[in-house]
Ligand SMILES: Nc1ncnc2c1ncn2[C@@H]1O[C@H](COP(=O)(O)OP(=O)(O)OP(=O)(O)O)[C@@H](O)[C@H]1O
């Protein structure tokens with residue numbers, strides 16, 4: 354008998370056939386239940402094949418509704434048919450969440466230039482010079498350039514919406530070229546915030562990706578099960594559960610796939626050969642815990658200190674009898690925060706800044722803070738911890754490791 358500690362893993366049967374099929378970067382062979390949306394997008398872009406200029410188009414839809422895979426699929430189809438027919442079309446896809454590519458106006462235009470084969474220095478040129486270079490380049494190539502800006506909301510939040518105006522306005526000046534913008538976003542309110550000038554110059558079409566329902570999600574999952582898992586290793590109850598949970602959470606296919614993958618890992622670790630509903634429950638917990646702890650780990654230290662203070666105040670108040678006495682107020686949190694700072698050699702922020710950090714934790718749904726009046730016209734904020742149970746335990750553990758008591 355081998356004594357190597359890893360030999361047991363070699364002998365164990367595997368429930369995964371190809372785990373890559375269940376990861377976010379995998380491109381599925383089939384895109385189910387998005388026929389209509391794909392058709393809408395191709396109808397908007399199709400005029401380009403006849404030599405007309407396609408309209409700008411915005412794709413809206415909550416997370417995991419298949420916007421990115423559908424848009425990329427349409428792009429690849431269009432590229433392949435246009436190269437067969439030797440048409441001059443260029444499609445540039447940029448994910449605006451990518452740091453160093455789309456976090457400033459300079460970088461995004463530089464990136465687009467790079468995609469067209471022209472390299473510019475990383476910094477230094479005035480942006481209007483960059484734009485000029487870009488348009489000259491497009492005009493020289495003489496083609497329709499379709500710019501797909503995925504997660505465009507992140508770019509707009511960083512640099513404003515002026516660049517959209519710059520791109521569309523220039524079309525009037527170009528003679529043998531055209532730029533079409535395809536914006537993709539999960540921020541359904543984005544359009545309402547556009548500057549009027551941008552709105553009218555875009556004159557865009559809109560395509561809405563609706564959330565998937567549980568039945569559709571199950572279809573999507575079944576497709577992956579056959580590619581990703583060994584035969585008969587995933588129970589139907591597990592699939593139903595993944596689909597149901599993800600359907601509740603705004604019909605998110607990414608969530609459904611994550612649940613299935615992590616449930617598979619749970620089963621594998623427990624050395625059982627069938628993934629069941631129970632593993633999905635465990636997967637849900639694990640994903641939630643990981644998500645919250647990752648968010649908190651990514652916060653600046655001051656923010657972590659404020660959260661630690663909130664948790665400590667909550668613990669202290671636990672022994673109080675009535676719920677009114679258990680309430681957490683900003684004043685107590687601030688006091689406790691100061692003492693955490695002192696013990697840890699951190700320079701404390703002003704109460705006002707701490708108040709801002711409390712607001713940020715509220716935005717992350719880690720806490721909920723509401724303004725209440727406290728008699729005699731005084732006002733304070735009451736804080737409610739929104740994380741509980743295992744998640745709270747894990748977060749507290751992390752904060753205890755980070756700060757001196
Ligand atoms: N109809 C579908 N068929 C197969 N897989 C799908 C389908 N829709 C989504 N997926 C898968 O779900 C995941 C999320 O899809 P996608 O990235 O396209 O969502 P999205 O709408 O762009 O989300 P976000 O707004 O978060 O960027 C991907 O792994 C994708 O492969």
Ligand SMILES: [Mg+2]
Nearest residue numbers: 420421422503
């Ligand atoms: Mg996407």
